[in-house]
Amino acid sequence: MHANFYTGNPLDRLALRRDDEAFMLELLHDPASRFLPVWRDRHLIAQGETQELRVGMPTRQALGHPVEALAALPWVLLGLQAGDRAVFAVDLGALEEPAALVPPEFGRFEPLRPLAPSLPADEAAILAQARGLLHWRRNHLFCGHCGQATVPQQGGTRLGCPECGLQHFPRTDPVVIMLVHHEGRALLARGTRFPGRRLFSALAGFIEPGESAEEAVAREVFEETGIRLRRIAYHSSQPWPYPNSLMLGFLAEAEGRALTLDDNEIVEAHWLTPDEVRHPERLDIELPGATAIAHSLISAWLG
Numbered sequence: 001m002h003a004n005f006y007t008g009n010p011l012d013r014l015a016l017r018r019d020d021e022a023f024m025l026e027l028l029h030d031p032a033s034r035f036l037p038v039w040r041d042r043h044l045i046a047q048g049e050t051q052e053l054r055v056g057m058p059t060r061q062a063l064g065h066p067v068e069a070l071a072a073l074p075w076v077l078l079g080l081q082a083g084d085r086a087v088f089a090v091d092l093g094a095l096e097e098p099a100a101l102v103p104p105e106f107g108r109f110e111p112l113r114p115l116a117p118s119l120p121a122d123e124a125a126i127l128a129q130a131r132g133l134l135h136w137r138r139n140h141l142f143c144g145h146c147g148q149a150t151v152p153q154q155g156g157t158r159l160g161c162p163e164c165g166l167q168h169f170p171r172t173d174p175v176v177i178m179l180v181h182h183e184g185r186a187l188l189a190r191g192t193r194f195p196g197r198r199l200f201s202a203l204a205g206f207i208e209p210g211e212s213a214e215e216a217v218a219r220e221v222f223e224e225t226g227i228r229l230r231r232i233a234y235h236s237s238q239p240w241p242y243p244n245s246l247m248l249g250f251l252a253e254a255e256g257r258a259l260t261l262d263d264n265e266i267v268e269a270h271w272l273t274p275d276e277v278r279h280p281e282r283l284d285i286e287l288p289g290a291t292a293i294a295h296s297l298i299s300a301w302l303g
């Protein structure tokens with residue numbers, strides 16, 4: 001099984017015990033429970049003993065706040081760490097300054113994307129879980145059916161509607177990402193989403209309702225490049241916390257190489273040789289970094 005970055009979350013998510021409200025409150029009140037604060041899409045980044053970057057998850061004891069100060073903000077139980085310590089994510093977005101609850105000696109609040117490659121993989125995976133859950137919570141304050149304010153349940157991992165009784169569950173958006181190849185060359189494309197950079201990557205797109213992942217691969221590749229596929233092989237998946245996608249990675253063999261690009265999505269696309277892919281600097285292009293599943297797909301094709 002291929003392990004992509006943002007996988008390997010070490011927490012026990014306690015899915016079978018979240019209904020036990022007394023247990024949830026016991027964990028919340030435990031002074032040794034840890035709090036992973038998120039402030040407006042930024043994360044508490046601390047330095048470890050040897051100056052390495054770590055995700056800040058101070059205990060309530062260390063923060064010195066009464067439980068009410070944290071529980072008044074949106075919070076979610078992420079799970080239990082080894083040694084039975086609970087980890088909660090708490091959304092500080094309502095505060096003008098996060099320092100009101102988490103003083104600077106605990107770390108700085110930083111955006112995830114530039115720092116992710118420097119973080120321990122297991123802690124980045126916990127961040128992915130926290131980001132996805134808090135993003136969902138922020139955007140489901142009201143029931144989508146009747147408009148009533150929703151109420152957190154199951155440690156904040158479910159939202160219930162007191163008016164119509166509907167239960168709302170965390171959302172994960174499936175995206176297919178596929179490295180298309182043909183007779184020893186791989187198709188890499190520069191999308192319209194990163195206009196300033198010469199970043200070339202695998203094609204990708206959201207799965208639509210009533211569509212299998214393989215059908216989405218074939219449709220997206222045809223829409224964006226006019227290429228028909230001969231064979232589609234699943235490779236691996238990756239949670240992608242920007243904000244809450246699940247990337248499903250494929251290698252796809254093309255029938256031919258004639259390109260008809262959709263210029264709303266793709267600026268340019270090229271069929272690259274393995275040598276060109278190994279030395280992108282010679283073409284003055286950038287390829288996806290090691291934290292992206294596209295990097296795993298390219299490595300698998302080269303391998």
Ligand SMILES: [Zn+2]
Nearest residue numbers: 143146161164
């Ligand atoms: Zn409702």
